[in-house]
Amino acid sequence: MMDTSPINWKCASKSHSLAVHSLAVLALFILQHLLNISEINAEATHNVHIVYLGVKKYDDPESTKKSHHKMLSTLLGSKDAAQRSILYSYRHSFSGFAARLTQSEAESIAEFPEVVQVIPNRIHKLHTTRSWDFIGIHPESPKNGILPDNNMGKGTIIGVIDSGAWPESESFNDQGMDPIPPRWKGICQEGEQFNSTNCNKKLIGARWFVKGVLGQKEMKRKRRSGGRESLQEDYMSARDGIGHGTHTASTAAGYYVKKANYGGLAEGVARGGAPLAHLAIYKACWGAISSNSTTSRSRSRRSSSRGAGCSDADLLKAFDKAIHDGVDILSVSIGNEIPLYTYVDQRDSIAIASFHAIENGITVVCSAGNDGPISQTISNTAPWLITVAATTIDRAFLTPITLGNNQTFWGQSINHIGKHMHQFSPLTYSERIALHPSDDSAMDCESGSLNATLAEGSIVVCFSKSEQQDIFSASASVKEAGGVGLVYAQFHEDGLGSCEIPCVKVDYQVGTQILSYIRRSRSPVAKLTSPSTVIGKWMSPRVASFSSRGPSSITPDVLKPDIAAPGVDILAAYPPFDSHSHSHSQSYAFLSGTSMSCPHVAGIAALVKSLHPNWSPAAIRSALVTTASQTGTDGTSITAQGPTRKAADPFDIGGGHVNPNKALDPGLIFNITREDYIEYLCSLGYSTASISSLTKMKVTMTSTWCNQSSHEYLTLNLNLPSITIPQLKMGATVVVKRRVTNVGPINSVYKSTTQAPAGIKMTVEPRILSFNLSTQSLSFKVTFFSTQKVHGDYKFGSLTWTDGNCHVVRSPIAIRVIRFDSYADV
CATH class of the missing domain: 3.50.30.30 (Glucose Oxidase; domain 1)
Incomplete structure (x- = not known):
């Protein structure tokens, strides 16, 4: 029976207060104990850190690797501890390593004199039958298409850093392919359901990098038979478990496949941009970040790949190996999120690694991101990258x-x-x-x-x-x-x-x-x-709503994106089995995203490289930007999708929509050397130590590149094929310098025409450039004067050089007139 007698509150209150006091003391003791345990656990937790050392001290990669182990042994106290800790040794294009370290160990090694920076490992996100015909690559039309003219990319090697490849896809068959180039130094790394026989003359190499992802303490893992550690939703090999990498690789350089379709739709000949180029696969992205990888499961939605991730440690190793192996082009459909890091900050692993790639003559093509249509959302903004926006097709x-x-x-x-x-x-x-x-x-x-x-x-x-x-x-x-x-x-x-x-x-x-x-x-x-x-019945191209927009939030004086290419509903190869349900599905699929536009440009870059093997990455980028199209299929200006439709501007499409036929013969190019990039980095105010660590060159304030007196507009003179002035003060005059190299007929004469942005007076000096056998490069300067009387938004224009024949070399211009030193729209 329930006790219903009244409580003696007077006695109860005294005993109750004692009990509460005792419980409070006990609770505080337990809380302090738990906090201590938490601090101990936090300190004892080993997370992946990247130790960046910058310039290699040794030419021999093995000597570099030994120096990394020695440094780690000094920190941890033994060679065995160093061996257990280290994940990767970066020793081909730069020096550094990835290792599992506690927070205090990371802080301690950061104090070593050789160390430039120690950063935690981050996870990045992954951002075609008709599309090639649409942009003018027609293998059936030798007179009009460019494929027969340049041997379809024959002899070039495109490296794809992504989620791997499905090697059995028909797009990767090697029928009609030339032998593997003798200069190739890569391998066909074996792994789960992937062996050396999966490589051939088309897919000439494959590597996979997973230590950075496995090292993340929050990663979901499981033990497969044999006790081997693996990821939940992917193959522990270069085999693609989510489809993204297969799709991008086949878009860039897939071989001809007749009657490719998705459920009977879009049937035609599937092919990559450079169908006779070789492919090298670098799997650094994995489908295990969550249990709902949308790219593979939806098979046709925008390719943000929210279920996929690529760690800094794995990305750096992929770049390091690709540079060592001898690729010509790198296609990287991966990006950072806002806010962006500086180009000398190792947390931007793509900017850092790609700089080492371009030093070795490798053109790096990246996706712009899928965070549009909001302005300043673009990623991959380093000036040495080719950054690609996405458009529709017809x-x-x-x-x-x-x-x-x-x-x-x-x-x-x-x-x-x-x-x-x-x-x-x-x-x-x-x-x-x-x-x-x-x-x-x-x-x-x-x-x-x-x-x-x-x-x-x-x-x-x-x-x-x-x-x-x-x-x-x-x-x-x-x-x-x-x-x-x-x-x-x-x-x-x-x-x-x-x-x-x-x-x-x-x-x-x-x-x-x-x-x-x-x-x-x-x-x-x-x-x-x-x-x-x-x-052919739809007005196109249009800039996709999701395509990230400029200007760059970190260096607004570098126009981004550089170029636009098809990226909506692109049909390309796809794994025939869904890694989630293991049910049979189709071998081709539609995906959308700047991840899809990126390999389009990578394939075109390979075509340009095969015709002009000695051109630098900057020259290839210049050829793409200055020959791009401004108009759609209806003859009017390209539009950009968003909350409303508007005429596309350079922050939507850069130089315009890629035009492969014209890019092969641009007439003039804007070349940029490593020294030019160093001068630009100096003008941004980065420390000489940071610049030296990035560029592998000893840079001081008295160096040739950094000894110029500080000038407000020095950053504007990087020899880009575009001009962007984010802060032109009212009533001020700015002079921008450029230099072009003639790659057309020897005795060419070019005349300039200008379309000045609204509120700007613009003059070019000289207005005529005359080239001959002894004069192949000429400089010019463009003077801008603001007539605008109010603080404004960006206005757009162009500078075009024409030779009166077939060459039209157009540079997009974006200028913002300001009254105050602020970018904010107030």
Whole structure:
């Protein structure tokens, strides 16, 4: 029986206060004990750190490696401890190593005189039948296309740093390929379901780097048979477990594959930009960061690869080996997140490693990022990189939506619509079937927002209202609730998605008209019909909404992106098995993202390199930028997608849309040497020690490159094929210098024409450049004067040199007039 007698509160209060006091003391003791344990555990935790040493002291890689072990042994007290700690030794293009260290060990080794910087290991994110025809590479048309003219990239080696490759793909067959170049020093590294026989004359090398990812304490791991440590969702080898690397590698240099398609759509000859170039695979990105790797599972959505990750330690080793192996081009569809680090900060592993690559004559092409359309979101902004934005192509997958009143609307889909969907099904609006009427998350069909009873058997109309939701996620929610189809209204185009149920994407206007029918009808119904491929009927290219925009948030005087290329709904090779479900799927897939535009330009860079093997990375970049297109298929200016459509400017597309045919014969090039980059870094105010560690050269303030007196506009004179002035003060005059080299006919004469930005007076001196056998390079200067009277935004223009024949060399210009030393829009 329950005791209901009253409590003696007077006695209870005294004993209660003593008890509370005792409990409080005990709690404080336990808390302090736990804090001590936490501090001990934190101190004892070994995380991956990168110890960057800069300039190599030894030419022999083994001597460099021994010096790393010696340094680590000194720190840890024994050779055995050093051996257990070290993960990688970077010894080919620069000096450094990655090791598991506690926080105090990392702080201690940072004090060693040889050490430039010690940084924690970070994880980076991974950011085609018709696309090559669209940009003018036609193998069937020798007179118009460039492939036959330059042997399709024959003899060049494209390295792809990504998530590996699926070697059995037809895109990697070596039929018709030349023998492996004798200069190649790479290997075909074996591993899980990957052996030396998987390499051939097309896929000539493969390596994989996983120690940096495995070293992250938060990484999910498991033990496979034999007790070997591995990742949950990937192959411990160069075999691609998520599809991203297979797709990008085949886009850059896949061999010809007839009748490639995705579910019957986009059928044609799949090929890479340089189909006779060799491929070298460097797997540094892994599908184990989370259990929902969206790139491989959705198979056609924007390629941000949120489930994939690439650690700094692994990336640096991939670059180091690629430089050693002898690649000509590197395709890197990986990026940093905002805020960006300086180019001499080792936390920007791509900027650091790519500088060593260009020192060795390797052109590095990177993706711009998928964080658009917001300005200043672009990544990979180092001036020695080619940074690529993403655009659409002129192909659509039209899908009819027929309503019960016989009205037909058109959307797009890459999903095969089952026969049962060709009959009418109930049609409803997502907010009508919300699980909770007050929850607005049902509008764009977020997970768990729909009432399963009301959704059962219906086609559901959803409206996108945020960047966090997309057609794939919405279709999963509708399917979860029992729906049989999806009509997804979205205000911008960012690529189609392959869904688990039939799905069609429409714009807001069409979505609103369908919603009006639903509201007027007592029993609304609709049927979906399978899509058909339509080519050449769409105004294109357009800059994709997701494509990250400039200006650079760290060096706004360097125009980024450099160039734009196809990156929306690109069909390319893909692993035939889904690594999540192990179910059979198709060998080609659609992906969207700047990850897809990057290998397009890498392939074109290989074509240029095969025709001009002695050109520097800067010369190749110049050829791409100055010959790029400004107009679309309809003859009007290229537009950029976003909240509204507008004319694309240099912060959307850089020099313009890549034009491979013209890039092979640019007429003039803007070349940049290593010394030019050093001078630029000096002008940014970086310390000479940091610059020396990056460039492998002893740089002091009295050096040739750094001894110029400080000048407000010195940073503007890096010999880029573009001009960007982020701070032109009202009423001020700025002179920018450039130098061009003639790579066309010896006795060429070029005349300048200008399109001055609004509010700017612009003059060029000299206005005519005359070249001959003894004069192959000439300098000119451009003077800008602000006539604008108010603090403004960027305005755009161009400077063009023409020889009156076939050469048109265009440099984009971006200028901002300011009153105050501030970039902020106030």
